Amino acid sequence: MIQAHAVRLFSERGFDTTTVNDVAAAAGVSAMTVYRHFPTKEDLVLADRTGAVITERIAATPAGQPLVRRVGGALVEAARAMTAGDDRFLLARLRLMIATPALRARHLDNHYVLQQAIVDGLGVDTGDPRARFRVQAAASACLAAMHTALEQWAADDGRTDLPDLIAQALAAAFGDETFR
Incomplete structure (x- = not known):
């Protein structure tokens, strides 16, 4: 679910302008939860x-x-x-x-x-x-x-x-x- 929100946001807004906090908010989780599953921002796309x-x-x-x-x-x-x-x-x-x-x-x-x-x-x-x-x-x-x-x-x-x-x-x- 987190990755799906990340890919959607990156596609809509651009990878560089979208933050991990933006992804966390869209997924309804904390930034720490995002980092627990995806150690880097790039992993949100590549994992x-x-x-x-x-x-x-x-x-x-x-x-x-x-x-x-x-x-x-x-x-x-x-x-x-x-x-x-x-x-x-x-x-x-x-x-x-x-x-x-x-x-x-x-x-x-x-x-x-x-x-x-x-x-x-x-x-x-x-x-x-x-x-x-x-x-x-x-x-x-x-x-x-x-x-x-x-x-x-x-x-x-x-x-x-x-x-x-x-x-x-x-x-x-x-x-x-x-x-x-």
């Missing part, structure tokens, strides 16, 4: 379960599949789960991330954390630096394709199917029509 959903999807893929297919397929399936039903909240959050420099910077940090979660979720032999490098490269490339799809989805005002856009971006990046 989500994306990483957990993606790593769950990766864990469900057969270990014998190529890395890019495992990661890419998990990204498509996670997008399908996250856009089921009303995806306007996700779209509003994405627009804020794209339009707000402070959120873009924190989003990049979150991107790195997600990449590491994917690598960890794939169960890479940590004693083999080359194997870890290959997995990091595959995860990073897939996340870059997803990012491109997310920007297109926002530009399309959410009218296109996000999982399909991610699959198209993966197919364009890797020349693999099986993502489509």
Whole structure:
């Protein structure tokens, strides 16, 4: 509820001009309650379960599949789960991330954390630096394709199917029509 009020206010008034106190008042809670659940103002937009959903999807893929297919397929399936039903909240959050420099910077940090979660979720032999490098490269490339799809989805005002856009971006990046 707090996050929904925050995203609404940030979208209406702007991220920089809306205070945590404004969010707290709109949500009917104290600023301390907001900070208890969202340690920073940026977290009011960026906090989500994306990483957990993606790593769950990766864990469900057969270990014998190529890395890019495992990661890419998990990204498509996670997008399908996250856009089921009303995806306007996700779209509003994405627009804020794209339009707000402070959120873009924190989003990049979150991107790195997600990449590491994917690598960890794939169960890479940590004693083999080359194997870890290959997995990091595959995860990073897939996340870059997803990012491109997310920007297109926002530009399309959410009218296109996000999982399909991610699959198209993966197919364009890797020349693999099986993502489509």
